[in-house]
Amino acid sequence: MWPEREDLSNEFTRLLGAAQEGGATVAECCVVASRIDSSDDQSWYREWKRIADANYDRGNAARDQGHVLTARSNWLRAINYYQSAAFPFDHDDENRQAAIERMRQCARDYLWHRSPRGEVVSIPWPSGYPLQAYFLPAHAEGKPAPAIICIGEPCQHKEEYLYKVARYASERGMSLFAVDLFGSGPHAQFEQIVGRSDLETTIGHIMDYVVERNDVDRDRIAILADGCGSSLVARGLAFDDRFAAAVCDGGIWDLHERAFLMDRDAELDAGVVRRLGLNRVARNIQCPVLISAGERGWLRAERVRELYDHLKADGRDVTLRIFTVGETAAAQGHADNPTLANEYIFDWVAARLEIGAR
Structure with missing residues (x-):
């Protein structure tokens, strides 16, 4: 969209992909893009915030008139637009903080009017920095249900x-x-937290909270690492055997970083993988793992297949799904067609959690 601003162009592509999931409309995205001066981040912020405010206000009006379904749809779009408005700015920027607070308000409104109603929950973590999560129950009865934890980069x-x-x-x-x-x-x-050397311990603390809930089946909990651009979730899984299934990179980035540290000029090619072998992260994951990647992702598809072959040879329960350019969902994080990827991912998770089999 803006050749001179790859970051904004990628964000715009993500927005268009989100449209088919209810996170935007193509028409609104195109109108906003036509108004943006890509050399001015304030222009980006101003236009996306304007369309976010319009959706937020429209959602509130629909709620007041008793049209809850329409209200929820507008709040979901507003969430995405506020997130995009904040995109180019540092974490302590006032514009970013204002957009993020409105985004969170939209999320709270959505949860409150969802059926069954969602919750905002706090998960303890050391250093007095509780993690915040949204819990969306599967049904209103409160009986134990299988659950999936979604956490990204x-x-x-x-x-x-x-x-x-x-x-x-x-x-x-x-x-x-x-x-x-x-x-x-x-x-x-946040800047202090992401610099911690034990960041992967968040996975265990999240699981500690989830398994104690009476409305969750503790034997059927999966985790989804959205984006799969790092091994945060994979490292957490290596120290926690309570998960029934996982969608993550299986330790690919951990292996990639080791290869880079061994030889700054080395690529993660077949020879490097053979020399390194499987790392501790890959060897210690006990649950079934799905590695979902795109042909145009950050790592070349043949390198992902190489690690997959090593995992299979080591007896790991691992599934590989690489989406090709011809079928779409081939971009990093499947941003070009998240629907196609999500259908496959959630079908795989449902099968591993034996949903419908009990």
Whole structure:
């Protein structure tokens, strides 16, 4: 869209992909893009915030008139637009903080008017920095149900899971925990948190909370690492055997980083993988793993297949799905067609959790 601004162009592509999931409309995205001066981040912020405010106000008006379905749809779009408005700015920027607070308000409104009603929950974590999560129950009865935890890269916001994956979990009878690392306090703390050497311990603390809930089947809990651009979830799984299934990179980035540190000029090719072998992360994951990648992702598909072959040879229960350019969903994080990827991912998770088999 803007050749001179790859970052904004990628964000715009993500927005268009989100449209088919209810996180935007193509028409609104095109109108906003036509008004943006790509050399001015304030222009970007101003136009996306304007369309976000319009959706937020429209949602509130629909709620006041008793049209809850329309209200929820507008709030979901507003969530995504506010997130995009904040995109170019640092965490302590006033514009970013204002957009993020409105985004969170939209999320709270959506949860409150969802059926069954969702919750905002706090998950304890050391250093007085509780993690915040959204819990969307599978049904209203309160009986134990299988659940999936969705957590992305350290800089991803949990609010996007409300339009991105919530319906896939609900349609398959799963409760959803959407979690991020931003906490509920000042964003200044976030910079300290993401620099911790034990960041993967968040996975165990999240699981500690989830298994204690009476409305969750503790034997059928899966985790989805959205984006699969790092091994945060994979490292957490290596120290926690309570998960029934996982969608993550299986330790690919951990292996990639080891190869880079061994030889700054080395690529993660077949020879490097053979020399390194499987790392501790890959060897210690006990649950079934799905590695879902795109042919145009950050790592070349043949390198992902190489690691997959090593995992299979070592007896790991691992499934590989690489989406090709011809079928779409081939971009990093499947941003070009998240629907296609989500259908496959959630079908795989449902099968591993034996949903419908009990």
